[in-house]
Amino acid sequence: MERYDLARGRRVGSVELAAPVIAVASGFGAAWALDTEATLYRLQPRSLHIVERIRLGARAPYNIWIGAGSVWVVDDGTGRLIRVSRTTNRVTTRLAVGDGPSDMVFDGTTAWIVNHRDKGLVRLDTRTNTFTRLATLPGDAPERIARLGASLWITGRGTDLLQVDSSTGDVTAVVEIGASGIDVVAAGPALWIPTRSEAVDRTGFPTMDGLRRVTADGSVTTVTSASGRVDVHGLAAGPGAASVWLADNTSGRLYRIPARL
Numbered sequence: 001m002e003r004y005d006l007a008r009g010r011r012v013g014s015v016e017l018a019a020p021v022i023a024v025a026s027g028f029g030a031a032w033a034l035d036t037e038a039t040l041y042r043l044q045p046r047s048l049h050i051v052e053r054i055r056l057g058a059r060a061p062y063n064i065w066i067g068a069g070s071v072w073v074v075d076d077g078t079g080r081l082i083r084v085s086r087t088t089n090r091v092t093t094r095l096a097v098g099d100g101p102s103d104m105v106f107d108g109t110t111a112w113i114v115n116h117r118d119k120g121l122v123r124l125d126t127r128t129n130t131f132t133r134l135a136t137l138p139g140d141a142p143e144r145i146a147r148l149g150a151s152l153w154i155t156g157r158g159t160d161l162l163q164v165d166s167s168t169g170d171v172t173a174v175v176e177i178g179a180s181g182i183d184v185v186a187a188g189p190a191l192w193i194p195t196r197s198e199a200v201d202r203t204g205f206p207t208m209d210g211l212r213r214v215t216a217d218g219s220v221t222t223v224t225s226a227s228g229r230v231d232v233h234g235l236a237a238g239p240g241a242a243s244v245w246l247a248d249n250t251s252g253r254l255y256r257i258p259a260r261l
Contacts, residue, residue, distance in 0.1 A: 001033050001041075003048055006238070006256075015048040017041060023073075027066030028086045034064050034073060042089060052089040056082055067106030068126035074101045081113065083129070093129050097122045102143040105152070112166065114154055116143035121154070121169045134169025137162065139180075146184045148191050149216040155181030155193060157204055161214060175218045182206045185244060187237035188259040190215050192223075192244045194232045206232045211246070211257065223257065230255075 001021050003013040019035035026032070030051065031043040038058040042051045059077030066072075070092075071084040081101055083093040100117030104124075111124040113131075119142055124131040140158025147153070151172070152164040159180055163173035179201040181193040194208035210225040234247035237259065246255040 001043075001048065003031075003045070004254075013046075013048050015043065015050070017050075022061065023064045025064040025066050025071075027071070032064050032066075032071055034061055036061070038075075040064070040071070040073060040084060054084060054089055054091070056084075056091060058082060062102070065104050065106075067104070068109055068111060070126070072104065072111075076100065079115075081124075095124070095129060095131060097124070097131055098133070100143075102156075103145045105145050105147050107147060107166075112145060112152055114142055114145045114156075116141045116156060121152075121164065123166075123169075135164075135171075137164075137169075138171065138174075144181065144184045146186045146191055148186045151216070153184055153186075153191055153214075155184050157201060161191075161193060163218065173218055175214060175220060177212050177214070177220060178209065181212075182208055182232045183235040185235050185237050187241040187244050190259075192235070192237075192257070192259070194230075194235065194246065208232050 001015050005012045019037040021033050023034040031045040033041040038056040038061040040054040058075035062074040062076045073082045079099050081095045081097050085092050097113050098115035098118050098120040100115045101113050102116040104111050104113045109126045113122040119137045120133050121135045122131050122133050141156045142154045142159045143156035145154050152166050154162045161175040161177045162171050178195040179198040180196050184193045191214040193212045197209045200207045208230050211223045213221045213223050231248050231250040233249040236245045244257045244259050
């Protein structure tokens with residue numbers, strides 16, 4: 001795991017973990033890393049000193065989310081959402097939210113989860129750890145979710161950009177962005193979505209043909225088109241939503257895009 005100074009664009013530290021890292025996140029004054037052996041690491045962000053190793057007991061660990069006072073990881077092997085306490089550094093809850101939970105987003109004590117295999121949209125009350133399946137979404141594999149304005153926005157393989165009512169799960173609009181979106185993040189007053197061509201969408205690879213900017217009224221602008229192969233393995237909003245960062249692990253590149261155009 002490596003630490004980079006974004007202002008200078010260079011590596012300023014690294015730490016070797018027990019197994020390959022598959023996800024990282026920051027929150028609660030810490031850096032968090034998930035490895036392929038289902039260990040969640042809590043690290044001091046400046047020194048990268050390992051503060052805690054948390055064994056998750058997951059068959060197929062996937063991704064990290066920070067929200068509602070906790071750290072969250074998915075076990076893709078069981079469809080369970082794993083909740084980790086930020087204070088005790090222990091697993092507190094395992095929730096079977098559906099087949100293939102792949103992304104989640106928060107608003108206070110409420111979270112929404114999208115399942116890419118059963119296409120379910122699930123709403124979770126994080127105060128009680130109770131959840132409700134709101135809808136079955138259209139598309140081949142809806143798998144990425146963001147919040148902008150009063151709506152949820154969902155995309156994925158074989159799926160256009162869906163504007164969804166967060167209370168009912170109803171699709172209120174379908175925004176044409178190309179064959180499908182690879183990922184989606186809200187930054188500034190808009191959504192940012194790397195998109196795929198029809199040929200690439202059929203393969204499932206994360207190779208983008210362009211980066212789209214979508215405002216809350218559904219207006220689409222192409223920010224840039226890929227002149228060569230660009231694979232999207234990570235997408236995040238920078239501090240203050242001033243920038244969008246796109247990671248391409250295939251080429252070993254990190255791209256920075258100003259969010260306020």
